[in-house]
Amino acid sequence: MSANGNAALSWLEERPTLPAGVTWGVPWKQGELDRNEPLKLRGSNGESVPVQSWPMAYWPDGSVKWTAHAASFQADLEDGYTLEKGHGVPSTAGLTVKEAADYIEVDTGAIVCRLGRSGTSVIREILIGGSAVCSDGKLVGMREEHHATSGKKTIVEETLQGVIEKTTVEQNGPIRAVVKVQGRHQAPGGGRKWLPFTVRFVFHAEQASIRIVHTFLYDGNPHQDFLKGLGIRFSVPMEGPLFNRHVRIAGDTGWFGESPKGLMTFRLPERQRELYERQTAGASISLDEEQDAGLQALLDDSPEWGDFKLVQSSSDSYTILKRTKEGCSWIRPASGRRSGGLLYAGGEGGGLAVGARRFWEKCPSALEAAGLAGDEAVLTAWFWSPDAPAMDLRHYDTETHVLSCYEGADELRSTPYGVGNTSELTLWCCVSTPNHDTLDAMVREKESPPLLVCEPARYHETRALGLWSLPDRSTPVKSQIEDTLERLIGFYQDEIEQRRWYGFWDYGDVMHSYDPVRHTWRYDIGGCAWQNTELAPNIWLWYMFLRSGRADIFRLAEAMTRHTSEVDVYHIGEYAGLGSRHNVLHWGCGCKEARIGMAGLHKFYYYLTADERIGDIMDEVKDADYATLRLDPMRAYFAKDEFPTHTRSGPDWAAFCSNWLVQWERYEDTSYRDKMLRGLACLKQMPHRLLTGPVFGYEPKTGELFFMSHENYGHHLMICMGGAQVWAEMADLLQDPEWDAMLTEYGEFYNLPKEEKIRRTNGALQGKDWNIPMLSTAKMAFAANRLNDGELAKQAWDFLLRSPYNWSVDIPLETQEVPRQEYVREIREIPWISTNTVSQWSINAIVCLALIGEYLPESIEPRVSV
Structure with a gap:
């Protein structure tokens, strides 16, 4: 990060080769940028570039936290740019x-x-x-x-x-x-x-x-x-003779290119071949009335191919089809594995190119051009292809399976009513048929839209997305941890491909738990199938991008954000504001909870890209706490008595706080800040502050938490669904010494022996349900950092690196080959793998490196199972 506050920008991936409009976000330290200060964009050549800027979020002191920017690039794009304070050159483009x-x-x-x-x-x-x-x-x-x-x-x-x-x-x-x-x-x-x-x-x-x-x-x-x-x-208007109309369809690596009236007939004289080659290249040709009279007669007799389509029926199979007209059969000119997902159709007056993003990943999809032989062609981008079987959104059974399959509730509340799906397209308006290089560039740039990003150091130093560490290989143990973090990402990248985690409703998610006997994930075991944000894999992936700047990790996190923000949560209906817990179907679990769609999971993508749809979704959940009046998250444990509803300090109230923080920083709406402060005030008055509960009575109208009892639910759920990160961010923003002390107390208390818990609380807390120590290590690190407690820090590292509780990862991380006949194709596996473990281990390791990295042991001993 520049000492003068300037933001150095580079392309997330390769520099665009086509003219490009680009929108991106930049973070600022608290107090660094006044809301009235202008900003300018300068290329690496020193020349200013017109830029449009607007604020996306504010710090508590009123300074700007995130800015969004848009620029339109034509030719001669630079490899890097700098955003700095000052008046830039005005736009003369005239939009x-x-x-x-x-x-x-x-x-x-x-x-x-x-x-x-x-x-x-x-x-x-x-x-x-x-x-x-x-x-x-x-x-x-x-x-x-x-x-x-x-x-x-x-x-x-x-x-x-x-x-x-x-x-x-x-x-x-x-x-x-x-x-x-x-x-x-x-x-x-x-x-x-x-x-x-x-x-x-x-x-x-x-x-x-x-x-x-x-x-x-x-x-x-x-x-x-x-x-x-x-x-x-x-x-799309079709002008000119049929032989000057063209269709282009993306294949695996190249292009299918034809005309409604190709010049190939049963014979191919030299003159005709020359014209045919030019036609196939996309050029407009003209026929000589005398010289080409014979060819014209043949063309008058040849069929007119008016309809073309590309159908991606699965992630591994597409077919290109064409026919002369409706009522006639389709024939198959080509087929392949994974299409680039772009179609162009046009005539002498130009045409339209349509590119569908994630075309094969979100199968079954299709692109279709009909009526090319008429005055007007009709191009259709099918997000769900009518050539595939219809969507079947029914539940997989007529009953729920809580005991055998870890499904979350006895009530069968599996419903897709209110879930969503977002797809992206790019249209290019063309004055002529694009050549192959241009078409290739269109595919690249609709698939990976150009994005300017900051250096990881800027994201880190501004603290605009919380507290995490930059990579550090200064010691052998730190190198081992960094290697493991990278290998875990690589494993999931490979696993998405190995297991074909693709499809319109599935792409972007990963699975929950593994079955080493069948050598597959537990795709058919209720609560062990799709992850649905359980234990915050979104935060894991975004931390890994922020600290590395790697484009492949960004695209992985982007896909998860797009999926989990749409498919795993309800946008309308009875459950609006809530999401569904992990299940065989994304909407299948009877547990509908706020933490699944909390704004803190999605704001990374919003602030990096200024994506309006994610902004909508974060607004949708701002009052998710009211949904608990309709569906009490603790209904299976506590009757609705004197309290309007119930909530757990984590993950429920923590998710509400995540939603309220985003409203406060985006819109400076102090009513949401005050609601959060009201909950904090209630916790401060509890018999043992944050150690109390974690289940409370709750009044959504005021945000009040009411004492019920001690140790009335598992404490690990308070912190493993993103709550630890939300609360740490609250500590940064609120600068409340008592809240800071409460978090410190929690981190120091969590893994005390039962006898010590009893002694410190005069018997009020008996040490019940303080589970899975690894999940608490970020909070232990917080406490160790605040208390300067080296022994607590070393204990946290022990839980992360030497845990005997099987909630840790093997270092070094190794995959093993599955016997050929025991799975449908050759694969490698990690038999113990669990996305819960991987997500939380990675998040906690990244945070602990930031807070207590100096207390790492000199070596990592093999993990002992119990």
Whole structure:
């Protein structure tokens, strides 16, 4: 981090090769940046670059904590940039947003896009130089209803289209503009409106591309409303003879390129071959009336291939298909494994390229171009391909299995009603058919959108995302820990591929517990299948990115954030504000809790990218504590008596605090700060402060916690779901000496012998349910740091590095080969692996290195199992 506060920026991945609009976030130390101070962007060549800046969060003293920035880059991009205080050069690009009665018009200087305010056309049209390259962009879907009559199943299909209810300008230049369109889907001709959607269109000045972020929520009956298809459709004018119209479809490494009227016929004379080669390269050709008369006759007789599609049916298989017209069979020109997920279609007047991000990872997906032989082609990006079986969102059983499968509640509350899914697209408006190099660059840059990032040292020194350590290999033991942290990340990266943790509803999550006998994860054992943020793997991954700056870890954490913030939590309905505990299905567990979707899990991504959708989600959970009135998290243990509801100081109240902290820092809304302070005041009055409980009576209206009893639930759950990190951040922000002392007391008390716990509390605390010492090591480190207690610090390292309780990791970390016939393909495994263990060990190790690194032992002894 620069001594003068300037932020050095570099590209997360390779420098973009196409013109690019880029949005990113930068942290600041408390007191470093006044909200009225201007900022400027300078390239490594010293020249200023126009930049649009806005605040995202504030420190308690009113100074700026996070800023967001947008810039539009054309040619000659630099390898690095510097953000510094001062007035920069103004933008001359001329991005403008105009609001009319029935549409909103965004002019980037390269394209003009008109977005609808009502009806079904979310995109009215896109123009280049006054000519349309796209019109009538609409959301489409297919619903499949199953009926059982006389023992026979019949299927009824119904088409759907998105109906606009509200269009809002969220950001209005001068470099970046965002328009949000909201509505619901409906069958043509009327009927039920359902499947709420939010689609954001992101524009940058001088860019001919548009980023689209599409979110839908499921609000149907899973036993009746089977989604057969879901996507977005665009109409593209087709100009010129059929042989000058082109389609390009991304394959595994190269491109499928054809025309509705190819020049290949049963014979290929030299003159025809030359034209054919030019046509295949995407050039416009012309036929000589005399010289090519024979060819013209052959073309008049040749078939017209009007429809093309790419279907990614699984993470390992796609097919490219084409046909002449509706009512005729599809034929298969090519197939492969993993498509790049981009389709271009256009004629002599240009065309449209549509790129779907995470195309094969979020299978089944498809890209389709129909009607290329007519005046207007229709391009469809299918987030869920209608060529695949319909979504089946029903539970995997008709009952719950608490004892045998570690499912969380006797009530079967498995419902997808209210969960969401977000997909991303990029549109490029093209004046001609792109060449292969340009198409390759489109795939790279829609798949890994260009992002400027700071050095790890800046993220670390500003403390804007909490307390963690930078990598340190100054001693052999520190090197061993760093090696293990890296190998754990590498193991999960390999495991995602080995186990094919892909799919529309699954991509981004990992699994919970391993079965070394079947050599697979316990995918069918209720509470041991999908992780669903259990023990905060999100924080683990983001810490690993922040301390390394590695792009591969960023993309891993990004995918988990996008999934867990959408699929694992409820956005509408009875459980809005809560999420589902780990299960075979992401929404399958009867335990619906606030900690699963707490804002602190997602704010890393928001502040690094300024992603508006994540901002929405963090706002959604600000009042999640009220959801406990509808569903008491302790209903299985305590009757609803004199208290409105119950809450645990952790993970419930800690999750509420996480949500409130984000509201306070983003909007300076002191009502949420005060609600947090009210809870703190209650804890201070408890018989043994934070050691009390952890279950309390709770009043969401005021934030009051009420004493019930001592040791009434497991204390390890207070700190292992992200609570330890939330509370440490509160200590930093609130600067409350008593809160600091309470955290210190907790960390020092947790692993005391039972006899000492009894003595210190005059028998009030008997040492019941203070479990799994490793989970407490970050809090022990906090206490050891505050007390300057070397013995406590050494004990914390013992629990992390020599734990006999099997809640630690093997150092060195080794995988072993699975016998060939014992699994469906060759794999390697770690038989003891548990994502709970890995997440918490990594988080605690990273924090302990920051707080008590000087107390590390000289060597790491082998772990002893008990």
